[in-house]
Amino acid sequence: MFETSIKVDETTQAADEDHDLVTACQKGDADAFGVLVAKYQKKAFNIAFRMMGDYDETADTVQEAFLSAFRSIKKFRGEAKFSTWLYGICVNQARNRLKQARRRSLHEGTSIDEPIETEDGCHVLEPADDDPPPDEQLRVKDLQGTVQECIGRLGEEFREVLVLRDIHGFSYEEIRDILDIPDGTVKSRLFRARDVLRDSLKGKIGDL
């Protein structure tokens, strides 16, 4: 059993293209970490941005995520790929930021954008009554904004799997590792998130 886990770890480490850079970082090489930052900052930024929807907040979140990764890189044992580990930190950081923002908005009074929990536990936001007509939103630029808005109305746990799977194309196994949840949970959350998003988009823009 023990030997098997060692073999798995060795396989993972060998498969991880960042193994050498990570080892250098663990020895305190900041430049090696700079290479990793350059390599993964864009994807990390996009994951966080699709979860958060705010550009400036995303920049702060990604910065904190990379710093957190650097601080704890000595604890990284290579059970998963470095990128998977890094994206997990990024998602956690974004989740924490969103919680803080929600606490702030609770202090300031309930926001109209606050998600509403449905009967199956999925959080959605009711479309505002004074939204512009759906036809106008079908312009290409506005469409993406609308999609992002609908993503933002999902509950966090649904949003995470949707962003990772349907936007960034991670496999179920990768999502499982990033979010540290069972395979079944990944699928159930994902399918539910798609359903809710489809309904949300239809409510926003009419026929898809």
Next chain:
Amino acid sequence: MTSCKDIKALLPAYSDGELSERDRQLVAGHVAVCADCSSLLADLRKTQLLLGGLEEVEPPPWLAQKIMAHVRDEADKEPAFFKRLFYPLRVKIPIQAFATVLIAGLIVYLYKGVNPPYEAARTPAPDQAAYEKVQEKPEASSAGKVPGPPPAPKSPEPVPEAAPPSPPASARLDVGTRQSEEKELVLRSAPVPAPAVPDGAMRQREMEEAHKQAFSAKRAAGLTAATPVEVTLQVSDLKSAAREVEDLLRETGAWNVQRESQDGSESVTGELQREKIGPLVEQLDDIGDAMPVRPDLPPGNVAIRIRVVPNDAR
């Protein structure tokens, strides 16, 4: 027959290709004949297309630099933390060691400086006993003949020209008490009514005064023991004996040797090393009858005053 509700629940997995072959065929067969479920599946696929078509956002150009600036701060902070952890020790250990050595040295120095008086104060018994023995000897030999030491005069009195009755030997030897010596010095330095004396005698007095001042200065400087050692020498020929004593004192290695005549006696003063007192007294015995010196002499250089008195003056 499968209901639309069951099929709708399977549609997301179907669009993702995650269904088993049996379920996939079931959904495919239903969608082919059900317009609602078919429309729902199409919407689902469009949703996925919309999500997949979202443009990538470019992170701010400064982000990587900012991240690395913080990372480098962290990297520098890490050794700084250890440095801070051990820095005080690395610096403090030598400082503390040096301070300990310094304090130890200071203690030893102070102990050595304070110890002799402390020792003297702690063990006065042998010296005192020896001194008292010496004191008792002449008293016992001259019991009933010689009165005790006269009380120190409160005010200076004129000293008569004729040889005055000199105090007993025990009184002369009582130089251990600084008080009596001080009184004697006061007595000696007190103005004496000037009799009709020649110029030479006047010059002699002036020299005495100069000598006393020099002696006082030396005392103040602490170069020699403050209290001069008094030795009384009884001789038959006062003048020649005084000269001999003066020569002997110089031969012994004494310095600041002075001779002075006073009250029918001669005093020879000087300073010399403490170890030479004993041999000096032995040699003085060849000239006359020298009184013993008290044993508790201070270490180092001492001042000595040899009073040469005629035999009948004792």
